[in-house]
Amino acid sequence: KQEVTQIPAALSVPEGENLVLNCSFTDSAIYNLQWFRQDPGKGLTSLLLIQSSQREQTSGRLNASLDKSSGRSTLYIAASQPGDSATYLCAVRSIGANSKLTFGKGITLSVRP
Amino acid sequence: DVKVTQSSRYLVKRTGEKVFLECVQDMDHENMFWYRQDPGLGLRLIYFSYDVKMKEKGDIPEGYSVSREKKERFSLILESASTNQTSMYLCASTSQWQPQHFGDGTRLSIL
DSSP states (O other): OOOEEOSOSEEEEETTOOEEEEEEESOOOEEEEEEEEEOTTSOEEEEEEEETTOSEEEETTEEEEEETTTTEEEEEESSOOGGGOEEEEEEEEETTSTTOOEEOOOEEEEEEO | OOOEEESOSEEEEOTTOOEEEEEEESSOOSEEEEEEEETTTEEEEEEEEEETTEEEEOSOOTTEEEEEEETTEEEEEESSOOGGGOEEEEEEEEOTTSOOEEOOOEEEEEO
16 A cells, blocks of 8 residues: 655755755556645645656755656745745555555645745 | 535534535536545545445445435435534546546535
8 A cells, every 4th residue: 555754744944955855655557747836725736747757846945856766756935935834745656556646744844034 | 627616615514513515517527526624634535426426435424424426426425514624625526547636615614
């Protein structure tokens, strides 16, 4: 059974830092991996989707990488801002799981002004 | 842009009531999902639908049912609400190989 882990559960950094959020998964048989952002009391917003054949995806200050063989993904945020404060979740779509995703519990990021 | 709309942001109901949560998507997605999200437990899949009138149980289907009579609409039904169903409920939709898109969520309180 696929398991997705995100450590640490919370992170606090000063504004302007470049930071890396980690995600690991136990079964490398995946179709894709998705990173989401969730603001308090809101739904999830899709940030980046990486297909299993890809190594990375970029959107603005965000860059997500995927190493399927080692079961790892990272979300890199450049020049962090207070507006980046949110919970970041990763999720994998495993082969054979239809369109269902397995989610990590998320990393709550606080960027201090 | 994909839009997933959940009918209520906040809802308060009483124990034993039948509760309907509605979700509508505007992108002709074949797959739709209902999750609940609780502190410390993360997102858990309740039910999933891959086509009209088709449904599949998720990880925690007990106490819930679903209905998908039209492709754009997926309803979650609490047959007899209980206090342990107080939670944040999230609906999502997707098409093959596409990202999952979520609604804003419904915070449901059962008194």
